[in-house]
Amino acid sequence: MTETSPPPGFTPETRFAVPGRIAVSAQAAALWQTATLTEVRRETPRAATYRFAVPDWAGHLPGQHLMLRLTAEDGYSTQRHYSIASAPDDPGHIELTLDHVEGGEVSGWFHTVAKPGDEVEVRGPLSGFFAWPGDRPALLVGAGSGVVPLMSMVRHHRARDLSVPLRMLVSARGPEDLIYARELGAETAPVFTRSAPEGVPVGRMAAAHVAPLLAEQPPGGWEAYVCGSNAFAEHASRLLVEAGQPVDRIRIERFG
Amino acid sequence: MNVTRGFTGRARVHNPGLPPGQYDAGDNWPVLSAEVTPDLTPDDWTFRVDGLVEAPRTWDWAQAHALPESAYEGDIHCVTSWSKFGVRFRGVSLDAFLDEVRPQESATHAVAYSHTGYTTNLPLADLTGGRAWIAWEYDGEPLPSEHGGPARLLVPHLYFWKSAKWIAGIRLLDHDEPGFWEQNGYHARGNPWQEQRYSGD
Numbered sequence A: 001m002t003e004t005s006p007p008p009g010f011t012p013e014t015r016f017a018v019p020g021r022i023a024v025s026a027q028a029a030a031l032w033q034t035a036t037l038t039e040v041r042r043e044t045p046r047a048a049t050y051r052f053a054v055p056d057w058a059g060h061l062p063g064q065h066l067m068l069r070l071t072a073e074d075g076y077s078t079q080r081h082y083s084i085a086s087a088p089d090d091p092g093h094i095e096l097t098l099d100h101v102e103g104g105e106v107s108g109w110f111h112t113v114a115k116p117g118d119e120v121e122v123r124g125p126l127s128g129f130f131a132w133p134g135d136r137p138a139l140l141v142g143a144g145s146g147v148v149p150l151m152s153m154v155r156h157h158r159a160r161d162l163s164v165p166l167r168m169l170v171s172a173r174g175p176e177d178l179i180y181a182r183e184l185g186a187e188t189a190p191v192f193t194r195s196a197p198e199g200v201p202v203g204r205m206a207a208a209h210v211a212p213l214l215a216e217q218p219p220g221g222w223e224a225y226v227c228g229s230n231a232f233a234e235h236a237s238r239l240l241v242e243a244g245q246p247v248d249r250i251r252i253e254r255f256g
Numbered sequence B: 001m002n003v004t005r006g007f008t009g010r011a012r013v014h015n016p017g018l019p020p021g022q023y024d025a026g027d028n029w030p031v032l033s034a035e036v037t038p039d040l041t042p043d044d045w046t047f048r049v050d051g052l053v054e055a056p057r058t059w060d061w062a063q064a065h066a067l068p069e070s071a072y073e074g075d076i077h078c079v080t081s082w083s084k085f086g087v088r089f090r091g092v093s094l095d096a097f098l099d100e101v102r103p104q105e106s107a108t109h110a111v112a113y114s115h116t117g118y119t120t121n122l123p124l125a126d127l128t129g130g131r132a133w134i135a136w137e138y139d140g141e142p143l144p145s146e147h148g149g150p151a152r153l154l155v156p157h158l159y160f161w162k163s164a165k166w167i168a169g170i171r172l173l174d175h176d177e178p179g180f181w182e183q184n185g186y187h188a189r190g191n192p193w194q195e196q197r198y199s200g201d
Helices: A028-031 A107-110 A144-159 A209-214 A231-242 B059-066 B094-101
Strands: A031-041 A045-054 A065-071 A076-084 A093-099 A119-126 A137-142 A167-171 A188-192 A221-229 A250-254 B046-051 B057-060 B069-075 B084-095 B108-114 B119-123 B131-139 B152-154 B167-173
Touching: A028 A119, A045 A107, A065 A107, A076 A107, A076 A144, A093 A107, A093 A144, A137 A144, A137 A209, A137 A231, A144 A167, A144 A221, A144 A231, A167 A209, A209 A231, A209 A250, A221 A231, A231 A250, B046 B094, B057 B059, B057 B094, B069 B131, B084 B094, B094 B131, B152 B167
Parallel strands: A137 A167, A137 A221, A167 A188, A221 A250, B046 B167
Antiparallel strands: A031 A045, A031 A119, A045 A093, A065 A076, A065 A119, B046 B057, B069 B084, B084 B131, B108 B119, B108 B167, B131 B152
8 A cells, every 4th residue: 555645734633732923034043143231130139130232133022032152262152042031122122031040151150240241142033932922812821030931921011002811820939039020010920839928828839820810711712821940831731731721722931 | 253251161071972052961851842741651652654655554552662672872962052961762763663664765854743743854864774763761761751751753963852752653755844843943954063953054
C-alpha cells in the first residue's frame, strides 16, 4: 500500500494551543541594537525595572520578549531572553524588570553594577505566540517575575482604554514581593503564598481563585496567558484545565 | 565590539563543546514548553511515520520497544542559550523506524508532530544516519512528562526545540514546511554551531 502525497499545509489532528498571534519581523530579530539605560526603579527588594532608550526599536506587542547581550573587555559575551514589561506606546523606549537571581551572571550585573548611561545590546522583539494584540478577552495568570509580560498587557489595556475584558491573577510570596503593587488595579487579584496583610488568606493559588474567573466567561471565552517558573506554570495550567479552560486556549511562557 | 562597562562575566572555561552564545546550565534542565503538559501514559502513546514513504506505519509502545535499542550520550543546546553536557538518553534510532517505512526518493523534509499538536520541521538528512532518536529514558529513568515523556524526538545536533516532546509522528514531505516555532520567527534549521536562532540569522 502506498499513500498519496500529503496535502500542503500539514496540520496534525490534535489542535494546538498556540498558533502565533502576529507576524514576526525576521529583520528586527536579527539585528543587534544598542540600548542605553536611562532609569532604574526599584520594584521589590529583589526586583528592579530598567528603562532603556533604543532609538530604532521596531515596536512590540505586549507579551513579546527580547534577547539581551552583555560583553566583557576580553570579548566574552553572554545573552539571555527577557520579557518586555513596557506597553507598546512608548516609542524608542523599552523597560525590563529583572529579579536578582542568586549568582546570576546578567541579573547580577544589572543589580550591582548598572547605572544610567550604561549601554547593552538587544535584539527583538521575538516570538509571536505569547503576544496579546489587545483583541481577545485575556485571562492573565502569573507568579513572581512572571507578572512582567502580563503587566505589559495590563498597561496596554489601560493606555488604549480597551473594552475587551482582561483579568489578572498574580501570585507573590508576600505584599513586599508583589512587583508593580502600586500599579495594580481592580483587574488584578493577588495571591500571597507566605505572608499577607491582616485578614487576607495565605496559601498557594487554588481552584477557588480560578473558578470565579472561569464562571464569568466573556463571549468567545478567555485566552489564558500563564507565566512563571516551570513549577508554577505546571500548577496553574492544571488549575485552568480542571476549571474548564480549553487546552488550546492556554499559552504558557516558562522561565529558563 | 560593544563592551558593557563593569561586566566581567563568569569564569572563562575553555569548552570546545559549547556552541557560540551558549552557557553551561550545569545540573539544571529548564522546561520551556509553550503548552499544557499532556496527561499521556505509555498505553496512550503511539508513533506514526507517513507521508512520502512506501509503507506508512504506526507503532505502539510495545512495538516500538521491540526495535533495537540505541543510546545517545552527549550534549544538548537550547535556543534560549543554555547547553547541557553529558546527558544520557535511551530509546530507538529513528533509522530503525525509517528502514521499515522506506522513504521515497522525493522525500526531502519532515514535519515532526506531538500528541499536543506541536510541530517542528526538519530536513530529512538531519533525521537519518544515527543522528536522531525516539527517546523514552533519561539518565536511566523513564523520561519525565514535562521533558516529553513517555517519549520524545531527540535531534541533539540541532537546537532543542526541534526535539519534539510527546512525539506522535513524523510526516515526510518533498518541501520544507515551517512548524510551530518556525512560524513564530525561529530558524528553519536551527544549527547551534552557526547560531541559527531566528529566521533572519
